[in-house]
Amino acid sequence: MSQTTTAAQAPLADGALRWIPFLVAAAFFMENLDATVITTALPQMAASFGVAPARLSIGMSAYMLALAVFIPVSGWLADRFGPRRVFCSAIVVFTLASLLCGLCTSLWQFTAARILQGLGGAMMVPVGRLVVLRNTQRKDLVRAIATITWPGLVAPVIGPPVGGLITTWLSWHWIFLLNVPLGVIAWLAALRLIRGDGAQSRPFDVFGFVSSGIGCSAVMMGLEAASHQPVAPLWVGGLLLAGLAALAVTVWHMRRVGNPLVDLSALRIPTFAVTIVGGSLFRIAIGSAPFLLPLMFQLAFGLSAVQSGMLMLALFAGNLCMKPATSWIMRRFGFRNVLVGNGLLVAVGFAACAGLMPNTPLAIIAAVLFFGGLCRSMQFTALNTIGFADVPQARMTGATTLFSVFQQMNAGMGIAFGALALRIAEVVHGQVAGTPGVSEFHLAFGLVALIALLAVGDSLLLARNAGAEVSGPTPAEATIANQSRRTSR
Template sequence: MSSQANYPPGHTRNPTVPAERTPSATWIALLVAVTFFMENLDATVISTALPQIAEQFGKAPVDLNIGISAYLLAVAIFIPLSGWVADRFGTRRVFSLAISLFTLASLWCGLSHSLESFVAARVLQGIGGAMMVPVGRLAVLRTTEKKDLVKMIAVITWPGLVAPILGPPLGGLIVTHASWPWIFYVNLPLGLIALAWALWMVPKGTAENTRPFDSLGFLLLAGACAALMLGLEWLGGSEHLGTGIALLLGGAVLAVLAIRHCRRHPTPLLPLGPVSIDTFRVSIFGGSLFRVAISALPFLLPLLFQVGFGFSPVYAGTLVLAVFAGNLAMKPFTTAIMRRFGFRQVLLVNGLIGVASIAACALFSADTPWPMVALVLFIGGLSRSMQFTCYNSIGFADVPKDRMSEASTLFSMFFQLGMGVGVAAAALLVRLSMSVQHHAAHAQPSDFRVAFIGIAVLGLIALVDAVKLPSQAGAQVLQR
């Protein structure tokens, strides 16, 4: 993108004023936050409505996780394409088209009468979502000073943290007082507002020199993501066990080939250069594994409360709001805590608290007093918010300005892929437990306990990367 791609037509940047404080950058950041909220809300808002949707489609509730996974998979596959498409056709045009596609796909979701049609609409939604956020995030990152990086990333990413928690109670209210299609119809007015905002505020941003499209890289990356996600989906069912294993192996092979290709290609679709930066690598690998654990909770908790305990959708969604309360309560203290103790210590100590809160969910029963449930989820929300901001901030702490485009594309792909794998892994653990314990018809509370313990173990493994960080890692973005 050109250097003026981040400013509206006619705007002149004052070199003495930090870029993120100009009206254009601030408003673009808020617009990106709105689209990020829409994208992540739709990733989880259906979790509370899964039993109702499954009943209409004649499927088991746990089988409807493909509607979540397909959406997140499509986002992960098409994110690497977003940077090239924006450079080729212009930021405003791609961003506006993505919002339009997302909004129309939401309408299709609500009109679906079969699982196949529903999944196809969710894939189309995911493609639109993949084009919305990365381009906007890059525009903000390029105009932000290192010392203000934490603040601006919080503006962009906090809606993505809040949306998965607001999704279940919002979905519960909608399916209780209306019907499940309205979960998607609420996107129509939001999409129209965002589209008008984008056409007015976002500059064209056409690049002067467009790099050639790396078609082989796209095919390898898309094939690896699709095979790995589908392999996790099918591994949980005994009738598809062989196919699931074959897909996982095939996905691993394609991933290795994709990495080799991206390292050797002169203009790869997914540049891997930023991975050599220690702080970015921790955010990508350890951070993605922890996001797997984080993203599994908004899927598991509503199903545990409804399918396992028999609670109503509204009551289940209200309990999950305790996580949101924890997210909200932590926000005013996040930056101060990171400045006081540093990234490494916060990631390790806070990560252990988060892992313990996930494991504690395995102790829930239908008779557990609701204040105890709310307290555990509130503590988990506190930890979740802190860890999320830490990983997102340290990821760009040491990335030079001229490599922000590469880092943003790579980060966005791993971010969404981690969320998709989290949902798929949670469903896989539930299905495996059902198979071992011979719960053929419906998942029991014991099946969800297995899933919570498994997800907590993944979160614990994620902290190994943080142990290797030096104590002063990312210190420059924590300076006042």
């Protein structure tokens, strides 16, 4: 073996291992925040570009489509060029695209820059997760996954108020320009911390790339169109059917070829299948909350945007407060018990939102949201950790890519389902048009609670010791094991 190859495959320094999850979490946070912080800046951006605010949706759609198209290819790039090179390059692309977004003077310039930014984000998320999973021991996986999970929970909650503050006190350009120093710091840290970068050559699956790109794009466009009012049923239905058909062809193709773009074999592992099937339902339910809650507070309860934003921070507080306890809880009760028991509490949290009234004291509303933040943080970490608990290193690239594809699509599904649930509630209550009221929001949250309840179903099928290699045996299991060892002596 040559000296170059040996150096490329050198392991990470022991001191760096502890900091890599924080580096990846920071990159994830930058990407997730950027996807949500823009919403409150749309009116000012539209005025700057000289277009109607509704036309700015093309910039947001372009970003989502770039993610949908290029996430499936991230695994192949990581294998071909090495995770270190791809992750560092993704940070550079995302940072450069952020600078271009901040310098744009027209809608079309902004759209092109957002596509480039989506390309960087598509590489950053799955490859960053792969870097963590490849360089984390099983016993430390719970802590590492808990660290890189919080950006997906926190960014959608604090994104809109942060965007409002930046737009009010500075200008919309700084939403993107602030990514530049952060990106430079992240890039330097990645070069310093990440060492090993073994690469392997395998053929590029052109058909899989094209078909998955068409399928994911059509589904994302259909979900985005479904979240708009009024809904165009034929257009939405046509996009979703076309996308699902293309994805079905993609799955058929990838199961037949020797070197598929995405290895689907990890779906045969029960613990990974849970985070895809039940995990998708859970993420859809969770993704509807940042859409439905602010609407209910402002349209049905008559609260101001500031009051609504402050209440949403209670979710953020719950997420952070649960984080230190996640490892202990999973070791104490085991993955299966946590996924089932805490999953039921998530459904209870949504049902509690359906019981809130305009005259409910703000402290009680905040307490309900804080409780929901605690439960959803626990469930996110448990699902994300058990999903990779039994995946061998040989399948890790395909598993992380597949997980990222579903995670991105679930985010769009959450918003679309929230809009659909609200529309169903309006139809049930005979409200054809107008502003939804308290009863409509209550029914919508009832439907979300039902989805969260259904998400618990496949967790019941897990073995009682599922993921024990990662979480460690529960006290009861440890007692049984000790008794068994004493008996064998």
